[in-house]
Amino acid sequence: MQTMDPRLLKHVIGAAIDMGYRAIDTAYIYGNEKAVGEAIQAKIDDGTVTREQLFIMGKLWSTFHRTDLVETACKNSLEALGITYFDLYMIHNPMSFKEGPDPIPKIASVVQFSEYDYLDAWFGMEGLVSKGLAKSIGVSNFNSVQLLRILEKGKIPPVINQGTPVEYKNSTFAVIDDPLVKVMASGLGVSPAQLLIRYQIDSGHNVVVKASCANHLWDNLQALTFELEKTQIDALNALNKNKRTFTFKGMGETHKNYPFLEPF
Numbered sequence: 001m002q003t004m005d006p007r008l009l010k011h012v013i014g015a016a017i018d019m020g021y022r023a024i025d026t027a028y029i030y031g032n033e034k035a036v037g038e039a040i041q042a043k044i045d046d047g048t049v050t051r052e053q054l055f056i057m058g059k060l061w062s063t064f065h066r067t068d069l070v071e072t073a074c075k076n077s078l079e080a081l082g083i084t085y086f087d088l089y090m091i092h093n094p095m096s097f098k099e100g101p102d103p104i105p106k107i108a109s110v111v112q113f114s115e116y117d118y119l120d121a122w123f124g125m126e127g128l129v130s131k132g133l134a135k136s137i138g139v140s141n142f143n144s145v146q147l148l149r150i151l152e153k154g155k156i157p158p159v160i161n162q163g164t165p166v167e168y169k170n171s172t173f174a175v176i177d178d179p180l181v182k183v184m185a186s187g188l189g190v191s192p193a194q195l196l197i198r199y200q201i202d203s204g205h206n207v208v209v210k211a212s213c214a215n216h217l218w219d220n221l222q223a224l225t226f227e228l229e230k231t232q233i234d235a236l237n238a239l240n241k242n243k244r245t246f247t248f249k250g251m252g253e254t255h256k257n258y259p260f261l262e263p264f
């Protein structure tokens with residue numbers, strides 16, 4: 001649901017739930033929790049789904065990493081969404097920003113960092129599970145060293161490390177436009193998007209796809225109707241460019257916990 005026009009949301013979420021989608025990925029920083037919540041409620045009210053049939057994810061923003069702020073941040077997001085618990089709540093990224101109302105606090109264009117740390121946030125996250133505010137907790141955009149630190153110091157292991165390996169828009173090497181992808185998809189009678197989603201599924205990854213029109217939603221769902229051979233997965237693996245295009249540019253490259261300096 002990232003950066004989608006709130007006016008489109010109700011239509012898109014309604015169409016997605018009607019088609020059978022059940023996972024909804026939200027975040028405080030996307031600024032649209034209220035609109036997402038209203039769209040979900042409309043589908044509960046019209047009897048299409050129950051709350052229990054949905055898997056709703058949320059993300060703790062970086063200005064709420066101090067342990068005692070986590071519960072309030074989570075409750076505020078739940079209230080905006082009109083729900084009483086998250087199925088999965090994640091730390092959005094490992095960089096802690098100075099606490100306060102501004103989500104990306106800056107002085108003279110310089111992002112202000114917090115003295116607290118993602119581990120402080122994790123301790124708060126663990127409290128959400130015991131209070132029933134989150135059924136499971138995880139992280140997002142963490143590197144392997146940061147994950148290990150949480151595994152060592154925390155009581156509950158994260159169930160997920162979400163992230164975005166490739167920024168689709170404005171990318172100079174959008175894999176969906178790669179000639180091999182186009183040829184392979186055409187040979188299989190599927191769309192490039194279906195091929196790439198299936199590639200991720202058959203590689204053992206959980207895929208969270210964003211689409212803002214019903215055609216794309218339907219197209220992507222059809223990725224569940226076929227499987228790839230190992231040789232096809234190997235051919236797609238060979239397209240690897242060893243590059244990361246989602247880098248939190250301008251948001252904290254100098255932060256001590258900037259995650260993308262480690263190889264993984």
Ligand SMILES: NC(=O)c1ccc[n+]([C@@H]2O[C@H](COP(=O)([O-])OP(=O)(O)OC[C@H]3O[C@@H](n4cnc5c(N)ncnc54)[C@H](OP(=O)(O)O)[C@@H]3O)[C@@H](O)[C@H]2O)c1
Pocket residue numbers: 001002025026092140141162163164166167168169191193194208209210211212213215216217219220
């Ligand atoms: N944890 C994080 O920090 C983080 C960061 C980024 C994203 N995310 C999450 O990751 C998920 C994916 O988001 P993303 O922004 O990375 O998007 P994405 O799923 O990689 O790609 C979205 C783009 O692909 C297009 N698209 C979708 N289905 C298509 C199809 N069948 N054919 C052609 N184009 C298609 C969409 O177009 P239309 O919109 O026009 O349909 C949109 O431009 C979201 O749930 C988001 O919340 C998390």
